Amino acid sequence: MWIWLGGIGLFAALLIAAVLISNVHVHFTFRKHKSDDYARINVRLLYGIVRINYEIPSIVFRNMKEGFLVKTEQHVNYTHGGAEGHERINKRKVQKWAKEVKIMMRATDALKIWMQQTLSRVHMTQLSWSTRIGIGDAAYTAILTGWVWSIKSIIIGFLSYQIRFKRTPMLEVIPVWEDEMEFQTELDCRMKIRITAVMLAGLRLMTRVLEVEGGWRVWLRVLREQRRKHKQKLKGQNG
Numbered sequence: 001m002w003i004w005l006g007g008i009g010l011f012a013a014l015l016i017a018a019v020l021i022s023n024v025h026v027h028f029t030f031r032k033h034k035s036d037d038y039a040r041i042n043v044r045l046l047y048g049i050v051r052i053n054y055e056i057p058s059i060v061f062r063n064m065k066e067g068f069l070v071k072t073e074q075h076v077n078y079t080h081g082g083a084e085g086h087e088r089i090n091k092r093k094v095q096k097w098a099k100e101v102k103i104m105m106r107a108t109d110a111l112k113i114w115m116q117q118t119l120s121r122v123h124m125t126q127l128s129w130s131t132r133i134g135i136g137d138a139a140y141t142a143i144l145t146g147w148v149w150s151i152k153s154i155i156i157g158f159l160s161y162q163i164r165f166k167r168t169p170m171l172e173v174i175p176v177w178e179d180e181m182e183f184q185t186e187l188d189c190r191m192k193i194r195i196t197a198v199m200l201a202g203l204r205l206m207t208r209v210l211e212v213e214g215g216w217r218v219w220l221r222v223l224r225e226q227r228r229k230h231k232q233k234l235k236g237q238n239g
Contacts, residue, residue, distance in 0.1 A: 022047055023192040030187040045195070100222055108215060109208040117204070119162045121197035126190040127156075127169040133183050134176030145175045163191070 025044040031037070039056040105111045131148055134141045149171075156169050176182040209215040 019046065020194075020196050022195055024195060024198060025190070025192045027190050028187070031185070033184040103218060104222060106212075106218075108205070108219075109211040111208065114201070114204055114208055116162065118197070118201040120164070121201070122163040122191050122193045124159070124163050124165045124167075124169075124189065124191045126167055126188070127165070128171075128189075129169070129185070129187045130172040130174070131183075131185040132174045132176055134178055135181050136179050138177055141175050141177065145173050148173045 022045065027042040027044075028040070030039045037056075041054040043052040043054075044050070108114070129152060131152075133144060133148060135144060152171050152173070156171065159165075209219055
């Protein structure tokens with residue numbers, strides 16, 4: 001009997017160790033060609049046993065007031081009948097998100113430092129970003145190409161101080177010398193983080209929230225409000 005109990009205990013310990021040393025893999029893809037847009041986030045954890053696929057097959061710009069209409073599809077382990085929906089993103093909603101972030105920052109001790117510590121545990125295993133651009137005039141296309149190179153270099157330089165790059169990013173800007181306007185970009189990046197790092201980040205966040213008087217109440221109120229809005233949106237879409 002003790003042998004069986006010891007074997008079960010050893011198996012449980014090995015299973016827990018295997019989970020703790022495993023990685024969460026995130027694969028993000030974004031493509032844009034004229035009015036066609038597509039984005040996808042694929043999350044893989046527990047050695048691929050759990051897979052979450054979040055797709056944005058359509059991003060439509062209405063006008064300055066209505067903003068963007070984003071269609072979404074979500075699947076877990078690629079099961080059929082995943083959740084579908086749409087989200088309207090405009091100036092008012094972005095301002096509301098920014099306000100909620102400020103509220104949570106005030107309710108958390110050194111949230112920026114926590115974010116930097118968490119991002120430092122992220123490993124970028126692959127990043128490629130290709131862009132084709134042209135505006136119908138050779139001189140202005142050359143100038144715009146230089147600007148795009150500068151913007152990409154600034155973004156990658158900023159990221160290099162936040163996360164760890166396993167490989168050198170592959171950047172490409174191709175000028176199009178045709179008379180018609182052309183804009184096409186494709187971004188593909190893969191990153192990973194250990195589950196232990198995610199768990200420690202969660203514990204640190206809880207500690208920082210509890211260090212602020214009434215901080216946990218603020219977070220709970222914001223999360224409840226987000227959950228209520230999500231339920232209303234699902235009810236409206238299903239109805």
